[in-house]
Amino acid sequence: MGKKKEEAPPPGSPAWMATFSDLMNLLLCFFVLLFSMSTIDEAKLNEIIASMSSSFSVFSSGATSIGEGILISNGVSQLNELAEYINSTGAAADSESDVEEVQQYDTNSGGKQDSSEQNAQEQSLQEAAEQVEEANLRSNEELAEIIGEAVAESQLSDQIDVTFTSQYVMLTMKGSILFDPGSATLSADCKPVLDRVATILERYAKGEIEIDGHTDNVPMNSAKFPSNEELSSARAMAVFYYLVETSSLNPSLIKHSGYGERMPIADNSTDAGRARNRRVEIRIYNNN
Numbered sequence: 001m002g003k004k005k006e007e008a009p010p011p012g013s014p015a016w017m018a019t020f021s022d023l024m025n026l027l028l029c030f031f032v033l034l035f036s037m038s039t040i041d042e043a044k045l046n047e048i049i050a051s052m053s054s055s056f057s058v059f060s061s062g063a064t065s066i067g068e069g070i071l072i073s074n075g076v077s078q079l080n081e082l083a084e085y086i087n088s089t090g091a092a093a094d095s096e097s098d099v100e101e102v103q104q105y106d107t108n109s110g111g112k113q114d115s116s117e118q119n120a121q122e123q124s125l126q127e128a129a130e131q132v133e134e135a136n137l138r139s140n141e142e143l144a145e146i147i148g149e150a151v152a153e154s155q156l157s158d159q160i161d162v163t164f165t166s167q168y169v170m171l172t173m174k175g176s177i178l179f180d181p182g183s184a185t186l187s188a189d190c191k192p193v194l195d196r197v198a199t200i201l202e203r204y205a206k207g208e209i210e211i212d213g214h215t216d217n218v219p220m221n222s223a224k225f226p227s228n229e230e231l232s233s234a235r236a237m238a239v240f241y242y243l244v245e246t247s248s249l250n251p252s253l254i255k256h257s258g259y260g261e262r263m264p265i266a267d268n269s270t271d272a273g274r275a276r277n278r279r280v281e282i283r284i285y286n287n288n
Helices: 014-039 042-056 079-153 189-203 228-246 270-278
Strands: 160-164 168-174 209-214 254-258 280-287
Touching: 014 079, 079 160, 079 168, 079 228, 168 189, 189 228, 209 228, 228 254, 228 280
Parallel strands: 209 254
Antiparallel strands: 160 168, 168 280, 209 280
16 A cells, blocks of 8 residues: 655744734834834933943944944844934034033133223223312312412402312302392402403413302392292303303303202301301312
């Protein structure tokens, strides 16, 4: 009796391989779905890569640190390409950190430098201002001496006081020689005094002139001058008009104002103090 021939296996892959392939495809679809639903924080990823690069030097030399080859046999990704990407990403993060440190250092040092330069400039400006003020003070001191001599020659020393600061030379005239009590009309006796003052101003005043009227604190309540403010302003204007009309002074360089009782130079509780406070001041400003 002859032997029965064995049946040949069916063509194609074994049955278990088909089942395994289906399972792998299902897992692949599952993970692709999970990946599509997830989000990646690129900044955190760069920080992790930079930290690993600086700590373990895994990516410091590109693919040669791991070795060249294929990650998956079908050529989906190359190790050298992956290493180049990670290496460049980590280097970019490190370089950004270094740039921030350098910029921070430059900012701090620049701030210190700017602060020192600013302090030096402010000190230079302050020194220059002090030098200018000292020069003006010396100039006004000399001018005050000259005007004081002119006042003395005119025999007006008992009627006009000459003082000075770094900004101006001031002539202070007693109100009693200029006006009657409660009046803003120049007395006849004061006009020769004002003529000599006008001559002094024409000779030595090269810049701005300011005429200020002042009173004591005795209340002023008349139909013409309701308060000391109006009285002091009217007295300053009376001196202004007289100087402009009787001299060659430029009116555009002369200012006038009244301060009433607000700027006393003596005690208003005494007759002598009130007499000193009733005054007209003429300031000759430095023309430098």
